Amino acid sequence: MNVISKEVELPGGFFLGAGAVASRVVGINAEFMPIVLTEAEGRPAVNGSYFSCINPVDGQCLQEKYSDKFSDCHFGLMANLYACEGKPGKVIEVLAKKRTGDQSLVTALRKALENHYPDKSLALGGTFVIQKGKAKIHIMPREFSACPLNTNDEVNNWLKHFEVCAPLICQSVLVSKDPGLDLRIEHTHIFSHHGEGGHYYIDTTPDIVEYVGYFMPAEYVYRIDRPKETHAVGRD
CATH class of the missing domain: 3.30.1330.80 (Hypothetical protein, similar to alpha- acetolactate decarboxylase; domain 2)
Known part of the structure; x- marks a missing residue:
């Protein structure tokens, strides 16, 4: 996510949207709900994301905080993201x-x-x-x-x-x-x-x-x- 923020010329921007987790980081395939304030000069990224996967115990939905388990902001496969400055304003x-x-x-x-x-x-x-x-x-x-x-x-x-x-x-x-x-x-x-x-x-x-x-x-x-x-x- 930090790399993407620079690619779209909005370093330190706020991102939300829909995508897939980075399976090489998480270890499984899962749905990703990114909520990330990307890193800026002198400030680390703030990751409030969630992910949902299939619970191996009962085959039901298992949702967890992404940031509770993984410190980085990686995603995998694909994502559709909306980026903004994250400031208050008209909506x-x-x-x-x-x-x-x-x-x-x-x-x-x-x-x-x-x-x-x-x-x-x-x-x-x-x-x-x-x-x-x-x-x-x-x-x-x-x-x-x-x-x-x-x-x-x-x-x-x-x-x-x-x-x-x-x-x-x-x-x-x-x-x-x-x-x-x-x-x-x-x-x-x-x-x-x-x-x-x-x-x-x-x-x-x-x-x-x-x-x-x-x-x-x-x-x-x-x-x-x-x-x-x-x-x-x-x-x-």
């Missing part, structure tokens, strides 16, 4: 309840931006809380797949799916449409203070769900280590 507040369509809150926000600004690519990052209801999530298995996963069905069969209960804290990064950088256009991870967390899909209780969120537009979009060969598998 976009989103209040919503009782879902009537088939889209998640994040997809609804992204589609609204895409429809209103069809000729532009706009990005948002922020945090929202599911105050009431339940949500569908997945957590990657502790071990990487022994064979390639070539379709979305193969990916979904490999992942472990759960239903988790509010209150849930969700970190989200979204782009209204890909500006030609081969981006994952939305990515949201959940953590909680009752030990449940992972990759967010959508709420499962549309009649009672309640959301409150705070977002900021991005001034720039950075694509770091873009692969030469790409695919669309596993991007939902």
